[in-house]
Amino acid sequence: MRIDILTLFPEMFTSFLAGSLLGAARDNGLIDIRLTNIRDFADGVHRQVDDRPFGGGPGMLLMPGPVVDCVESVQQSDPVAGQLLMLTPSGRRLDQQMVESLATKSRIVLLCGRYEGFDERVRETLQPIEISIGDYILSGGEVAAMVVVDAVARLVPGVLGHEESAQQDSFSGIDRLIEGPQYTRPREFRGLCVPDVLLSGDHGKIAQWRHEQAVRATHRRVTTHS
Secondary structure, three states, X not given: OEEEEEEOOXXXXXXXXXXXXXXXXXXXXXXXXXXXXXXXXXXXXXXOOEEOOOOOOOOOEEOHHHHHHHHHHHHOOOOOOOEEEEEEEEEEEOOHHHHHHHHOOOEEEEEEOEXXXXXXXXXXXXXXXXXXXXXXXXXXXXXXHHHHHHHXXXXXXXXXXXXXXXXXXXXXXXXXXXXXXXXXXXXXXXXXXXXHHHHOOOHHHHHHHHXXXXXXXXXXXXXXXX
């Protein structure tokens, strides 16, 4: 799978992409992640990418020229055009179903915004899918892009040590349940003991218990947030 990240701050991704699962996945050729600096497509000595909004208002907007030129150049760098995703607060809320859909793509392109956002003609010209990771404002789309990359990458075959790990995650599977409680050593910690069923060796009972716990956890979440 190829993932292109278009940003004004590619250096923000250095540590993130080198770490743990992502670093190993890249080294093993499972994921091809490429960074492109939008500023490289700006004109002039100062490589200006933003300007004041017409009609007045606070802040600066990303100009359409550098952004569109950047996206078009990156898309043309491969015979297969990527699914273009714009990270923006007004986009569709990212959820596990969307992540699973994106993980089936051979290539996605993540466009990170900055300042007060994009000139509207970026949307009109490129027609991206707009994605939000929540109803709050970040300084830019880079952190949101990292969320998308991490969520999608772990579903790429071979990235996780055990394929069942992704299948059993919260929000995964047919019923989309939240994962229930899990335990490891020691068996007793400060008076809190591992449930006997998990020590029984009866895989059928363990599976039933885990499902029941997942249903309860999901119910608690729905009740709390309703």
